[in-house]
Amino acid sequence: MNLKLQRLPKNDQLQAWDAADTLLLEHIAEKSFNQVLLVNDTFGALACSLTAKSADIELTSWSDSWLAHKASEKNLAANQLNANWQALPSTEVPTTPFDAVLIQLPKTTALLEQQLHALRPALTDHTVIVAAGMAKHIHRSTIELFEKIIGPSPTSLAKKKARLIFPTVDKSLTPPTNKSSKTWSDHGLRLNNLANVFSREKFDIGARFFIDQFSALPPADNIIDLGCGNGVLSICAAQHFPEANILGVDESYMAVASATENYQQNIGDDRARFTTSNCLSDIHDAAADLILCNPPFHQQHAVGDTIAWQMLRESHRQLQSGGELWVVGNRQLHYHSKLRRLFGGSRMVASNNKFVVLAARKR
Ligand SMILES: C[S@@+](CC[C@H](N)C(=O)[O-])C[C@H]1O[C@@H](n2cnc3c(N)ncnc32)[C@H](O)[C@@H]1O
Numbered sequence: 001m002n003l004k005l006q007r008l009p010k011n012d013q014l015q016a017w018d019a020a021d022t023l024l025l026e027h028i029a030e031k032s033f034n035q036v037l038l039v040n041d042t043f044g045a046l047a048c049s050l051t052a053k054s055a056d057i058e059l060t061s062w063s064d065s066w067l068a069h070k071a072s073e074k075n076l077a078a079n080q081l082n083a084n085w086q087a088l089p090s091t092e093v094p095t096t097p098f099d100a101v102l103i104q105l106p107k108t109t110a111l112l113e114q115q116l117h118a119l120r121p122a123l124t125d126h127t128v129i130v131a132a133g134m135a136k137h138i139h140r141s142t143i144e145l146f147e148k149i150i151g152p153s154p155t156s157l158a159k160k161k162a163r164l165i166f167p168t169v170d171k172s173l174t175p176p177t178n179k180s181s182k183t184w185s186d187h188g189l190r191l192n193n194l195a196n197v198f199s200r201e202k203f204d205i206g207a208r209f210f211i212d213q214f215s216a217l218p219p220a221d222n223i224i225d226l227g228c229g230n231g232v233l234s235i236c237a238a239q240h241f242p243e244a245n246i247l248g249v250d251e252s253y254m255a256v257a258s259a260t261e262n263y264q265q266n267i268g269d270d271r272a273r274f275t276t277s278n279c280l281s282d283i284h285d286a287a288a289d290l291i292l293c294n295p296p297f298h299q300q301h302a303v304g305d306t307i308a309w310q311m312l313r314e315s316h317r318q319l320q321s322g323g324e325l326w327v328v329g330n331r332q333l334h335y336h337s338k339l340r341r342l343f344g345g346s347r348m349v350a351s352n353n354k355f356v357v358l359a360a361r362k363r
Pocket residue numbers: 067198199204207226227228229230231232233249250251252255277278279280294295296297307
């Protein structure tokens with residue numbers, strides 16, 4: 001790709017596009033479109049390439065990732081591409097009739113299911129639909145999902161380990177019920193989870209172990225739930241500290257929407273607010289004296305600790321003096337050594353054979 005593309009968070013070890021992007025772009029190279037919906041364009045590789053080819057093209061980027069939208073904006077600007085580009089959060093539904101819908105397959109089947117159901121009404125007989133993914137992630141069940149919700153979906157051969165799917169709309173088809181959202185009850189909580197929310201089907205065992213330690217939390221007035229997911233840590237913190245203000249942040253639009261709804265259903269007061277952010281880099285006025293964090297260990301399909309590092313670093317910056325970061329993690333992730341570098345040390349609050357809960361105080 002003849003473009004300067006960077007991931008967000010910046011990671012020079014990993015490319016900001018994959019062979020599926022390249023194969024999709026090769027496939028449509030000879031075609032020209034006016035209005036295109038880009039679904040899950042992770043770092044803006046599709047937006048940048050299409051704008052570089054035709055400056056007049058109108059692009060809507062529909063994604064659950066706030067980071068994906070920010071990365072697309074940054075990459076368009078870095079390549080001096082004055083794009084006709086707009087971001088559409090996953091919690092809204094695309095309505096414009098598009099002449100092409102280009103889909104990067106998402107990591108979870110549940111998100112794909114939700115997206116195909118939401119897309120179907122905006123598709124016409126003339127919409128060109130192309131989905132791209134790495135062959136190892138395209139299963140028989142992936143193709144069946146397209147066939148059940150959209151219509152016949154032939155596929156390409158694999159090239160450089162990527163493959164394309166070419167769904168066509170069958171207007172006579174009655175799609176099955178959309179089962180992508182899940183509600184579960186546990187620990188006296190009832191939590192609704194939109195399709196792409198972490199621990200959508202059941203209580204995460206790390207989060208459960210973390211919550212079991214909440215009786216040992218230090219008193220706090222302003223609490224941040226960093227990477228809030230469905231809001232479970234915020235809700236339990238609100239039960240422990242009936243006077244505290246709570247700010248939950250997540251880069252997933254669906255997580256922020258689920259956390260907002262779950263807080264209202266389970267607590268129902270106005271002490272908490274939930275917002276999209278890249279870790280804490282967009283938060284400036286929180287005056288936090290306690291940060292709770294169950295960090296992610298992957299971004300899309302890439303496993304790594306870049307985001308966890310960023311969360312710990314920005315927690316240190318954000319905390320008031322004397323404030324504490326409480327973090328839960330798999331034992332082998334060795335967060336204690338990161339906390340030693342950032343905070344000068346940490347104490348172990350609890351551990352079992354899988355997880356450890358650590359607390360680090362800002363001096
Ligand atoms: C392991 S989950 C924890 C969710 C919830 N707190 C719990 O304990 O069940 C990590 C969360 O971090 C979010 N996340 C990932 N990258 C992020 C980023 N750069 N900024 C903010 N949140 C992020 C994910 O969307 C996910 O909801």
